[in-house]
Amino acid sequence: MINTISEYFKFYYPKIEGLLFGANDIAPPINQALQNLPSVEPNNLPLSLEPREVVIIGSGPASYTAAIYAARANLHPLVYEGSISENSLPGGQLMTTTRVENFPGFPDGIDGPTLVENMRTQAINSGAAMLQETVVEADLGQYPFVIQGEKTHQKALAVIVATGASANRIKIPGAQELWQKGVSACAVCDGSLPLFRNHHLFVIGGGDSAMEEALYLAKFASKVSIVHRRDRLRASQAMQKAVFANPKIEIIWDSVMSRINGKNTVESVVIENSKTKKETTYEAAGVFFAVGHTPNTAFLHGQLALDANGVIQTKPGSTETSIPYVYAAGDVQDNVYRQAITAASSGCQAALQAARALELSQQNKVAS
Numbered sequence: 607m608i609n610t611i612s613e614y615f616k617f618y619y620p621k622i623e624g625l626l627f628g629a630n631d632i633a634p635p636i637n638q639a640l641q642n643l644p645s646v647e648p649n650n651l652p653l654s655l656e657p658r659e660v661v662i663i664g665s666g667p668a669s670y671t672a673a674i675y676a677a678r679a680n681l682h683p684l685v686y687e688g689s690i691s692e693n694s695l696p697g698g699q700l701m702t703t704t705r706v707e708n709f710p711g712f713p714d715g716i717d718g719p720t721l722v723e724n725m726r727t728q729a730i731n732s733g734a735a736m737l738q739e740t741v742v743e744a745d746l747g748q749y750p751f752v753i754q755g756e757k758t759h760q761k762a763l764a765v766i767v768a769t770g771a772s773a774n775r776i777k778i779p780g781a782q783e784l785w786q787k788g789v790s791a792c793a794v795c796d797g798s799l800p801l802f803r804n805h806h807l808f809v810i811g812g813g814d815s816a817m818e819e820a821l822y823l824a825k826f827a828s829k830v831s832i833v834h835r836r837d838r839l840r841a842s843q844a845m846q847k848a849v850f851a852n853p854k855i856e857i858i859w860d861s862v863m864s865r866i867n868g869k870n871t872v873e874s875v876v877i878e879n880s881k882t883k884k885e886t887t888y889e890a891a892g893v894f895f896a897v898g899h900t901p902n903t904a905f906l907h908g909q910l911a912l913d914a915n916g917v918i919q920t921k922p923g924s925t926e927t928s929i930p931y932v933y934a935a936g937d938v939q940d941n942v943y944r945q946a947i948t949a950a951s952s953g954c955q956a957a958l959q960a961a962r963a964l965e966l967s968q969q970n971k972v973a974s
């Protein structure tokens with residue numbers, strides 16, 4: 607019986623690793639594995655009505671780094687990591703990232719889920735408490751703040767929001783009907799399914815995620831076509847180089863997918879060249895969206911100011927939000943860098959800022 611994310615990692619991770627590197631054909635795709643999980647119960651945390659110094663919402667490099675720093679500052683952080691479900695996998699975007707080669711400290715690279723698990727273990731070893739529960743609401747209008755999870759609630763003197771961002775979908779005729787029947791937003795989760803093997807697959811997007819998805823799918827597919835709306839990729843040079851060097855991958859430039867066809871699964875796609883307006887139909891077994899991400903802020907119901915891109919607005923050079931004692935870290939507040947290392951950095955900053963603010967408030971109380 608698997609009750610915690612940690613047990614989940616231990617049980618499934620070796621199989622996922624086999625899947626990522628093609629060593630083990632029997633590994634279940636992540637989504638399939640998750641369907642077999644029982645619902646996750648909160649662990650035996652001493653939840654109390656007394657406010658905690660710091661509650662961290664979300665999981666991933668920003669959250670776990672904030673937890674490490676807050677724990678070491680003796681702030682007894684509680685992390686609402688999010689619950690495991692078919693649609694959400696705590697740990698953030700690194701959970702669906704194959705090889706991470708740009709996180710310092712790993713000269714040969716490290717795969718995303720291992721990096722996440724290491725950070726989480728380090729946070730626990732530092733003294734952070736983890737709760738495998740999704741926050742459904744946060745009342746930031748009263749102080750102490752009240753954080754409402756699916757099953758528990760907790761008061762907090764400071765809150766760090768590190769909920770990251772979720773993969774976008776785009777509206778294409780046929781996409782909704784064939785969602786999860788060949789249409790997906792996560793190659794690492796679904797790409798190894800038999801229906802995709804040795805078939806022509808399509809990835810939409812021109813960023814690092816699209817390159818990553820294409821490279822991953824090329825291990826299983828007969829051919830991968832990246833459909834990009836412009837004549838230039840947004841992806842980093844390193845990722846572009848890897849894609850250009852892969853003989854199974856082609857790029858269809860200046861084009862959009864105008865339709866996805868199929869009865870029970872994807873059978874063909876129609877691609878329109880934006881310049882010539884010429885439409886071409888290709889046989890296809892799968893379509894993978896890699897068209898950016900949207901910050902996960904819905905549970906805040908507009909209580910924090912957002913910028914024009916929908917990320918939480920923070921003061922320049924700071925993780926302070928529009929509400930004192932509420933901090934934001936990682937992709938939920940970053941529309942520029944969006945790297946694991948910058949997320950970790952802002953998590954550190956948020957914890958240090960929270961620690962200083964709480965200490966100052968304590969000193970003021972004593973003085974008055």
Ligand code: NAP
Nearest residue numbers: 776811812813814815816818835836840896897898943944
């Ligand atoms: P991104 O960089 O924002 O790229 C999104 C891509 O989707 C862009 O090429 C964009 O086209 C395209 N797009 C957006 N809306 C579209 C639409 N409606 N129709 C067609 N195409 C559309 O997002 P990302 O690739 O998810 O990357 C996010 C961040 O994570 C980046 O900072 C990236 O460096 C990082 N990342 C890094 C790695 C790695 O280093 N291994 C892997 C994954 C992600 P335009 O270019 O025309 O705008």
